[in-house]
Amino acid sequence: MKLLCAVLALLIAEGVLASEEFSKEGKVTLQKYTVGGDSSAKTVIKLGEKVTFEINAYIGEFFKKPIIDANAKIRNTTPVPMHAIYVIRFYDAKNQVVGAHATSWTLKPNEDINYGSALIRGKEEDFKRVTHYSVYTCSYETVPEAGR
Numbered sequence: 001m002k003l004l005c006a007v008l009a010l011l012i013a014e015g016v017l018a019s020e021e022f023s024k025e026g027k028v029t030l031q032k033y034t035v036g037g038d039s040s041a042k043t044v045i046k047l048g049e050k051v052t053f054e055i056n057a058y059i060g061e062f063f064k065k066p067i068i069d070a071n072a073k074i075r076n077t078t079p080v081p082m083h084a085i086y087v088i089r090f091y092d093a094k095n096q097v098v099g100a101h102a103t104s105w106t107l108k109p110n111e112d113i114n115y116g117s118a119l120i121r122g123k124e125e126d127f128k129r130v131t132h133y134s135v136y137t138c139s140y141e142t143v144p145e146a147g148r
Helices: 002-017
Strands: 019-027 043-047 051-062 065-076 082-092 097-107 112-115 119-121 130-141
Touching: 019 043, 043 130, 051 082, 051 130, 065 082, 065 097, 097 112, 097 119
Parallel strands: none
Antiparallel strands: 019 130, 043 051, 051 065, 065 112, 065 119, 082 097, 082 130
16 A cells, blocks of 8 residues: 555656746846846846746846846756756847847756856847847756766
């Protein structure tokens, strides 16, 4: 009976934790933000359930060059290792891509990371033309990375 309960628990957990994916689109006017400035200049985009993504989007600088910064806090709320992927695109009013970024991570159980390298290079005047965004995220159960 104990073995049957254990097998049942594993099957239920497998179905619950296996994977998830989300997409979100919205209007946005990217604002300029500098470290220590008014954090309301950041557009915050949240999505996910088992693995959550909180993406901060704004116009910034990297080595005195303009960027769209789309950094993210990615949190694995599950008791198993999860591989997480996110893709973000920014468009102008003519639906032309102004900038995009994609990344992936393997997260330990109940781990969160601050991914600060979503730097989209370009011209500030182009970034000011951004009118909307599209985000896709997915996560799935995986084996831990070697050495982690």
